Amino acid sequence: MQDQVLISVRNLHKWFELRKWGFIHVGFVRAVDGVDFDIRHGEAVTFVGESGCGKSTLARTILGLYQPTKGEILFQGKKLQKLGRWYRAQVGYIQQDPYGALPPFMNVRRILLEPMVINRRGTRTERERRIREVLEEVKLTPVEDFIGKFPHMLSGGQQQRVVIARSIVLNPKLLVADEPVSMLDASVRVEILQLLRGVQEAHQLGVAYITHDLSTVRYFSERIFVMYAAKLVEKAPVKELISNPLHPYTQALLDAIPDPDPENAHKFKEVPPGEPPSLLNPPPGCRFHPRCKHLIEGLCDQEVPPEFEVKPGHYVSCWLYK
Amino acid sequence: MEPLLRVEDLRLYFRTTKGIVQAVDGVSFELAPRTAMVVVGESGCGKSSLAKAILRLLPRNTHTYSGKIFLDGTDVMALNDEQFRREVRWKRISYVAQAAMNALNPVIKVGTQVAEPLFIHNNLTKSEAVNRVVEAFQLVGVPVDFVDRYPFELSGGMRQRVVIAMALITSPQLVILDEPTSALDVLTQANIMNSLKRIREELELTYILITHDISTSSELALDAMVMYAGQIVELGKAGHFFLEPLHPYSQKLMASVPTLREDKDLEFIPGQPPSLINPPTGCRFAPRCPKRFTTCEKEPPMVEYKDGRKIKCHLYV
DSSP, rough: TTTSSEEEEEEEEEEEEEEEEETTEEEEEEEEEEEEEEEETTTTEEEETTTTHHHHOOOOOOTSOOSSSSEEEEEEEEEEESSHHHHHHEEEEEEEEEHHHHHHHHHHHHHHHHHHHHHTTTTTTHHHHHHHHHHHHOOOSSSSHTTTTTTTSOOHHHHHHHHHHHHTTTSSSSSESTTTTTSOOOHHHHHHHHHHHHHHHHTTEEEEEEEGGGGGGGGSSSSSEEEEEEEEEEEEHHHHHHSSSSSSSHHHHHHHHOOOOOOGGGGGOOOOOOOOOOSOOOOOOSSSSSGGGTTOTTTTTSOOOOOEETTTEEEEOGGGGG | OOOOOEEEEEEEEEETTEEEEEEEEEEEEEEEETEEEEEEOOOSHHHHHHHHHHHOOOOOTTTEEEEEEEEEEGGGGSSOHHHHHHTTTTTTTTOOOOTGGGGGGSSSSSHHHHHHHHHIIIIIOHHHHHHHHHHHHHTTTTOOOGGOGGGSSHHHHHHHHHHHHHHHHHOOSSEESSSSTSSOOOHHHHHHHHHHHHHHHTTEEEEEEEEHHHHTTTOHHHHHEEETTTEEEEEHHHHHHHHHHHHHHHHHHHHOOOOOOSOOOOOOOOOOOOOSSSSSOOOTTGGTTTTTTTTGSSSEEEEOTTTTTTEGGGGGO
C-alpha cells in the first residue's frame, strides 16, 4: 500500500489567457508550466516556493477546481478525463485563511454536514455520527460545546480545526493543504501541524502541503518539491534536501531562513539579486539564470535544463549536474 | 550611557462594551541609543498597543493613558497633543505600521507619498523634497525612477521598502517597526532585514521591532522584550534570551519556534492567553505554566537576574 502511487501528475500545464479590453489576446500567464510528480499512498509532500510561483494554481488544479490546459492527472492509476464530483470527494482541501473558508451563517454541524449532503452519503443518523467522529478526531472536545457554534465564536486555531474536520469528513485519500498555518500564531501553528500529521498517519492519507515556510516542513512531510517560476526545480526527501541542496535557487532559499541565533544580528545574508520573473514572458532556458551566480553562458540562458537524478530519489533541473 | 527612550509604568486601557481592556499594563523599560530591541509575544499580548502608546496614536475608546515617557531626556508626556504631533511624532519617532505596504494610497505616486511628511514637518519646497526622496530611496534600495510609479506597479518587497523610506525621510532617532516582513517571501525578507541592518549602522538609528516571528527577529535583535498579557515578563540582551530563556513563558515560546537545521521536538503552549478584560490575579501566566507553585497566586515582582536580565517570575526571587 505504502509504495503504490496515489496520484501521478504528468507534464501538467495551466495557462491563463490574458486579454485587453476583454477580447484582444495579449498572451498567457503560464502559472503551471510542465510539472511532473507522484504522490504515494500515505505520503506527505511539500511544495515550497515564493508567492507568484504558481504553487496555489497547482493546488487548485490538483483539486479539480481548474481544468488543466495540457498534461494529465492519473488518480490511482486511472486517467481522469474530467475532474468531476467523484474525484473531488476523494480529495480534501484545507484552505489558507480559516475564517474566509467557513461560511459565517452556518454552524459547525451544518458546515460538516454539507459535504455529505452534496455527495449523498449516509442516512441522517450516520451523518450525525460521522460529524461527532471527525470533531473528536480534530480534538474539538467536548463535541457538544462546539457543534452548535458559528465560526466567529471560535478562535483561529479552532476554526482551522473545523476546516480540517470538513476536509476529512468524506474519507478522502488525498489532502491538499494550502498554507494551512500561515494565518495562525506561532504556538498554535505547531499544534495544528501535529494534528494534521496525526490525521494523515491515522488514515494513511496522501498530503500535498503547500507553503513558503521551509522551517515547518521537516516536522511534516517526507519529500520536498521546490517550485520556481511555474516549474519544479528540485525534488528530494526532506533530510536530503536540507542537508544537501543542489539547485542554486534551493541553496539561496535555505540560506535565507534564519534560526534564532543572536549571532545573526552581526552578519549580513547573501541573497540573489533581482526578483522572480514574470510568468507572462519567462526567460528562455533555465528560469533562474538571470539571478544565478553559477550561470554557464550559452547553455543556461538558451536551453531548458532537463531533470537529472543526482542520487536515488534526488532530482534536480540544473545544468550544473549534467 | 544616557538612554534614548525611558518608559515608566506606561498604561493604555481601552473601553469596550464588555469592559475595560488592559492592553498595556505597567510597562517600564529603557532603550540605549543605537540599539535594536525586539518585542515578542503571542497575538493579543499588547505588542502593537505598546507601539501606539509610545507614539500616542490613541483610538477614541481610550480609557486610561498614563505613565512617563522620556525621549532623550525630554518628558514627552508633558507635551500637549499638538506639540507632540509637531515635535515628536514622525520627526523624532517614526513608525512602520503593520501591513503598511497595503495601505499606500493607490492613486498617488509613491514618490509624492514618501515626500508628504516633509511638506508637513520640514516645510520644504517641492524640489528640495524630491531630492530627499531620491536619497531615501537609494538608502533603502528602491530604484530611483520608481518615484513616479504607483503602488500597484511595485512588488510587495518594493512597497515595503517604500514604506520604510517614508519612516526615514524626516531623519528620526527612533523607528518603530511593527511586523515589517511578516507578509513577505523568505528571500525578500532576508533582503529587507539586510537593508534594515545596514541603515541602522549608517544613520545610527534605534529600532523597536515588534514581531511574532522569533527566527527573523534574531536578524536585528540586540535587546529583547517578551510580553505576555499586557506586561513585560522578560527583558534583557537578545544573546541571553535566544540562548537561554528564563521565564517559563519565554521558554515555551522558544520551544515552539521551528528550526530548519536543528532536530528538536516542537512544543506548543496549551490553553489560550488570558482575556485582558479580567486578567488573572497574581502571575498572569500561572494558569498555563508548567512550573506553577502556590506563590504564583501573588503578583510576581520584577527580579534582576545575574546577567542583568529582568524577569517577572517567582522562580528567580
